[in-house]
Amino acid sequence: MEQxxxxxxxxxxxxxxxxxxxxxxSTPQRxxxxxxxxxxxxxxxxxxxxxxxxxxxxxxxxxxxYRVIQMMLDLKLIEEHDFGKDYKxxxxxxxxxxxxxxxxxxxxxxxxxxxxxxxxxxxxxTLKNGFRMRKxxxxxxxxxxxxxxxxxxxxxxEA
Numbered sequence: 025m026e027q028x029x030x031x032x033x034x035x036x037x038x039x040x041x042x043x044x045x046x047x048x049x050s051t052p053q054r055x056x057x058x059x060x061x062x063x064x065x066x067x068x069x070x071x072x073x074x075x076x077x078x079x080x081x082x083x084x085x086x087x088x089x090y091r092v093i094q095m096m097l098d099l100k101l102i103e104e105h106d107f108g109k110d111y112k113x114x115x116x117x118x119x120x121x122x123x124x125x126x127x128x129x130x131x132x133x134x135x136x137x138x139x140x141x142x143x144x145x146x147x148x149x150t151l152k153n154g155f156r157m158r159k160x161x162x163x164x165x166x167x168x169x170x171x172x173x174x175x176x177x178x179x180x181x182e183a
């Protein structure tokens with residue numbers, strides 16, 4: 025628990041430094057939202073962020089939440105993911121190594137994974153085609169084995 029608190033403190037310090045460098049104004053509400061983001065170690069939506077605040081009896085407008093998320097994207101403190109839904113998912117990046125994702129198309133379960141041989145292959149393919157890789161996102165859409173068969177059939181018909 026102490027390590028997690030130390031990481032959040034480092035992440036908040038990084039936020040403050042980058043906000044100052046990019047001339048963003050610090051406000052208590054921005055800090056509180058950023059703290060929530062850094063404490064969340066799962067992929068989240070803006071709606072989940074807002075709901076979490078409301079559960080605690082705190083008000084955060086949708087506009088404010090989206091502005092803070094955009095600021096954190098601009099400052100490269102979070103990443104945005106499109107996992108094939110009508111909304112985006114976010115995750116904070118400081119202190120986390122690069123990873124790829126597997127998403128269940130039926131239940132929405134998201135798994136993070138890393139594979140050094142796959143990373144080597146991606147780099148090899150990039151160079152073979154005359155490019156130098158700067159960054160990438162790999163998302164595999166699949167069916168997890170824990171989804172009930174009837175749900176899989178419905179999803180396939182809808183797709």
